[in-house]
Amino acid sequence: MAVEGIDPDRVPAHVGCVMDGNGRWARARGLPRTEGHAAGEAAIMRAIDGALAVGVAWLSMYAFSTENWRRPADEVRYLMHFNEGILRRHRDELNDKGVRVRFAGRRDWRVPKRLLRHMDEAAALTAGNRRMTLTICFNYGGRAEIVDAVRALVRDGVPERRVDERAIRSRMYFPDMPDPDLVVRTSGEYRISNFLLWELAYSELVFTDVLWPDFREEHLYQAIREYQGRSRRYGGVLR
Numbered sequence: 001m002a003v004e005g006i007d008p009d010r011v012p013a014h015v016g017c018v019m020d021g022n023g024r025w026a027r028a029r030g031l032p033r034t035e036g037h038a039a040g041e042a043a044i045m046r047a048i049d050g051a052l053a054v055g056v057a058w059l060s061m062y063a064f065s066t067e068n069w070r071r072p073a074d075e076v077r078y079l080m081h082f083n084e085g086i087l088r089r090h091r092d093e094l095n096d097k098g099v100r101v102r103f104a105g106r107r108d109w110r111v112p113k114r115l116l117r118h119m120d121e122a123a124a125l126t127a128g129n130r131r132m133t134l135t136i137c138f139n140y141g142g143r144a145e146i147v148d149a150v151r152a153l154v155r156d157g158v159p160e161r162r163v164d165e166r167a168i169r170s171r172m173y174f175p176d177m178p179d180p181d182l183v184v185r186t187s188g189e190y191r192i193s194n195f196l197l198w199e200l201a202y203s204e205l206v207f208t209d210v211l212w213p214d215f216r217e218e219h220l221y222q223a224i225r226e227y228q229g230r231s232r233r234y235g236g237v238l239r
């Protein structure tokens with residue numbers, strides 16, 4: 001689909017989303033924070049549809065961080081149940097749209113078994129799809145991912161002289177995933193909050209004040225336009 005002002009030949013291959021502002025969206029309406037998460041569900045689907053419409057091949061969404069366990073127990077419990085519900089409600093639709101769903105993060109004892117089962121089922125159902133890969137970062141931390149890669153290096157007995165970027169990259173959660181070209185964070189917060197630390201080295205960052213439940217396809221398109229106006233130099237000079 002052609003979207004006004006977007007060059008179809010320079011669409012970012014990989015877009016990351018830090019979905020933030022659900023709690024503030026709810027508070028502004030006098031609602032409990034969890035209602036903000038609930039309202040974020042439709043925004044997740046709009047972001048996916050927008051990415052599909054312009055031909056983004058990889059979309060990564062930050063759903064729950066390794067630090068989010070610090071939240072009140074009832075909010076954490078809500079989020080576990082909520083994420084399971086999203087998979088139940090949308091996995092067939094995602095499958096029909098050609099989306100491959102994968103999960104990045106730690107599968108530790110705090111993640112309910114039932115949620116893990118739904119994650120495995122959604123991943124298995126959609127494993128053959130190639131139109132877009134949706135990586136849901138759940139119980140994900142950029143530092144934890146690097147720690148896990150270093151552990152794998154040690155486990156594999158890699159000698160010091162063989163430790164290089166390739167050796168580390170090949171031990172990240174999804175070595176086949178290209179680094180994000182563009183990362184969008186909502187809600188007017190200007191930080192990374194432990195999202196894809198290794199992979200973000202040269203990503204273009206776009207921050208918007210819109211709260212996640214208000215996120216529309218057009219906000220994604222606007223971020224892509226901004227991305228297309230940037231000059232990526234990777235430490236070099238443009239000739």
Ligand code: IPE
Nearest residue numbers: 019020021022023024025063
């Ligand atoms: C993002 O919204 C959702 C998650 C981090 C799970 P928040 O819940 O962080 O919303 P704010 O930042 O408190 O408004």
Ligand code: IPE
Nearest residue numbers: 018019020062063064065193
């Ligand atoms: C980042 O949002 C994590 C997710 C979007 C899942 P947070 O709301 O947890 O980040 P901080 O606490 O504002 O840095």
Ligand code: MG
Nearest residue numbers: 020021022023
């Ligand atoms: Mg937040």
